[in-house]
Amino acid sequence: MPTTGLSRRRTNDPEGLRQRVLDAAEEAFQARGYHATSLGDLMKIAGVTGGALHHHFPTKKVLGLAVIDERVAAAVEETWIRPIEQAASAREGVCATFAAVAAELEQQGFVRGCPLNNLAHELSLADSDFRTALARIYAAWQAAIALKLRSDQDVGAEEPKTDPERFAALAVATYSGAMAIAKATQDVGVLLLCASQFAGEVVVI
C-alpha cells in the first residue's frame, strides 16, 4: 500500500462513528428498505469509510440486527410502550397514540410506514435471526398494552370481561395494518378511522 503524502487529521471516536452508521442505516432502511440500501450508500450518508464500517459491522446482517435491536426496538418503546404506560388507561393510550402518529404524519406530508412492520415484512421470512429479533419486539409491544389493561381492571377503570391479550393483539394488529394501508395509499385517513375503534368501552363497528 502506497504511503499517502499528507495524511488527514483523524480523531478516533468509535462509539460516535458507530452511532452515525446506525443513524444512517435506520433512516435508509426505513426509507428505501434493507435490500435496496447498499453499504456504499450508507458510507456516503454517514461519511464513513469502508474500513471503519467493516470494523464495527463485519457484515450487513450484523448491521441489520443492530438496527433492529437498538433502533427499531427503541422507536417502538418511545412511540408506543412509554406513552401507554403513562396514559390514564390502555384505551386512552392506544387511542391517543393512533391520533398522535396520524397528526405527525399529516404534518410531515409523507407516510413512510412503521419501522417495525417495514423490516418485518422484508426480513422475517428470509432469515431466522431477523425473524426472532423482530418477533421479540412485537411481543414486548403487546405485553405492554396487556399489562396496562390489566392494571386498569385492577383499579376498576376497565370492564373485567375484556381479555387483555385480545385487546393488545387487536391494537397492535390494527395499527400495523392501518399503517400499511396509509403507506400504500399515502393517506392517513385510515389511521383515524381505526383509532376510534378503541375510544369507547362498548363500540358498534
Add this chain to the structure above:
Amino acid sequence: MPTTGLSRRRTNDPEGLRQRVLDAAEEAFQARGYHATSLGDLMKIAGVTGGALHHHFPTKKVLGLAVIDERVAAAVEETWIRPIEQAASAREGVCATFAAVAAELEQQGFVRGCPLNNLAHELSLADSDFRTALARIYAAWQAAIALKLRSDQDVGAEEPKTDPERFAALAVATYSGAMAIAKATQDVGVLLLCASQFAGEVVVI
C-alpha cells in the same frame, strides 16, 4: 453467433410460457421478496431462457407490475372479495375469511404473509407505479366489504348506524396487521384473536 450443431425441438407457447414465469415470480416474490429474487432464479424455476423472459417482460419492473395486476389482485379477489360477496352478511364473511385463512395456514405449517402486504411494504415507497397498482387493490378490497355491509343494512341485517367505510377499513387493517404479526412470530393465534372482533354486532373488546 455460432450455429448449434443439433437444435432442440421447440414448441412456441407464448401465453403458457408467460404464465409459467408469472407462476414462478408470484411464488418467489411471496417467499423471498421482490429484491431478493433475481431474474436468474426465475429463469431456473420457470425453466425459461433469458431471451424468452426478456421478450415477455422487458424489465423486472414490468414483471413486478404484471404480478401485482394479474396475480396479487386475483388472490385478493379469490380470498376476500368473492367470499364476502357470497356470505350471508359482511360480518359473517369477514369473520369466516379470517378463520379460513388461519385454518389454511395452520395446516400448511408456515406463514408467508399476505401477498398484497408483502409487496406493498417492499415496493410502495420505492416506485410510484408500484404504489398506485397496490393502492388500487386495497381500495377494491375495502369497497367490496363496504358494499356488502350497505346491502346488509338495506335488508335490515345490520344496524344502520354502523359506518360501512369504517367497518371495511377496520377489517382490512386488522387482517393486514394480524398477518404481519403472524408472519413475524410464525404463529396464527393472533389471527383467531382478531377474527372474533367482527363476529357479533356489539362487541366489548
Add this chain to the structure above:
DNA sequence: TCCAAAACAGGTCGGTTATCCTGTTTTCAT
C-alpha cells in the same frame, strides 16, 4: 408457398454489491 413478424435461445456487458485485505494512525495500559 413464402415472407414478415413473433417467439425463443444463449451469451455478453457494464455496473453494482458485499466482503475482505493490507497498511496506517490513534489510544491506552504498563
Add this chain to the structure above:
DNA sequence: ATGAAAACAGGATAACCGACCTGTTTTGGA
C-alpha cells in the same frame, strides 16, 4: 515512553444482477 491492540483508511476482488443483443426457430397471414 513504549508496545500492543483497537480504530480507521482506502482500495481490491470476485460474484452477481439486470439489461441487452444477435442469431435461430416457429407461426400465421397473404
